[in-house]
Amino acid sequence: MFAISLGDGAELSPLEPWQAEEFLAHMDRGRDYIGRYVGLPDVAADLDAARSWLQLYADRTAADTGRLYGIRLDGRLVGGVLFRVFDTKTGTCEAGCWLEPDAAGRGLVTRAVRTVVDWAVDERGMHRVEWLVAAENTASINVAKRLGMSRDGVLRENDPYRGVRQDTEVWSVLAPEWRAARATA
Incomplete structure (x- = not known):
């Protein structure tokens, strides 16, 4: 299996069904923190469910x-990034992320998302990368800003998450913008 260095002892590599036990242990460590805005801890409630979710992304x-990658810090799974949607016909994809609390604040998600967006734009010809985020999720909104994404708007009360309707901000970056920002960096 491949791993891409993100620097500072961090790596990005595919998450696959055979890693379900490791994935579940990771979810258990971060369940409350991750679950504040992301439903993944609810989906991966036990080993069979975790394996099924990983199989969904393998499929x-x-x-x-779609695609799914784990973020490891010093060999330990601490988070992940994914393409929830990856539509090669329209050239549009939606990236997302999650992270354990102990790994937050290190720039891991920003570096990981930058890596997968580079691949999507340069290798796969994606034209638009979207980032949908709960309006109260300041950390994830800050990732979108650091990546040079533009705020397209807000889907008001579109997501009934855990019984409460929440707003979703839509952020995006277009391939020409991504390339131009990278060229000046």
Whole structure:
């Protein structure tokens, strides 16, 4: 399996069904923190559910409709990034992330998302990368800003998350903007 260095002892590599036990242990460590804005801890409630979710992304990878990567810090799974949507026909994808609390504040998500967006734009020809985020999730909004994304708007009360309707901010970056920002960095 490949791993891409993110610097400072961090690596990005695919998450696959055979890693379900490690993934579940990671979810258990960060369940409350991750679950504040992301439903992943609810989906991966036990080993069978974790394996099923990882299999869903293995199937999406095989069908070229999604991707899933783990972020490891000093060999320990601490988070992940994904393409929840990966539509090669329209050239649009949606990136997302999650992270354990002990790994937050190190720039890991920003570096990981930058890596996968580079791949999506340069290798796969994606034209638009979207970032949908709960309006109260300041950390994730700050990632979008650091990546040079633009705020497209707000989907008001569109997501009934854990019984409460929340707003979702839509951020995006277009391939020409991504390349231009990278060229000046």
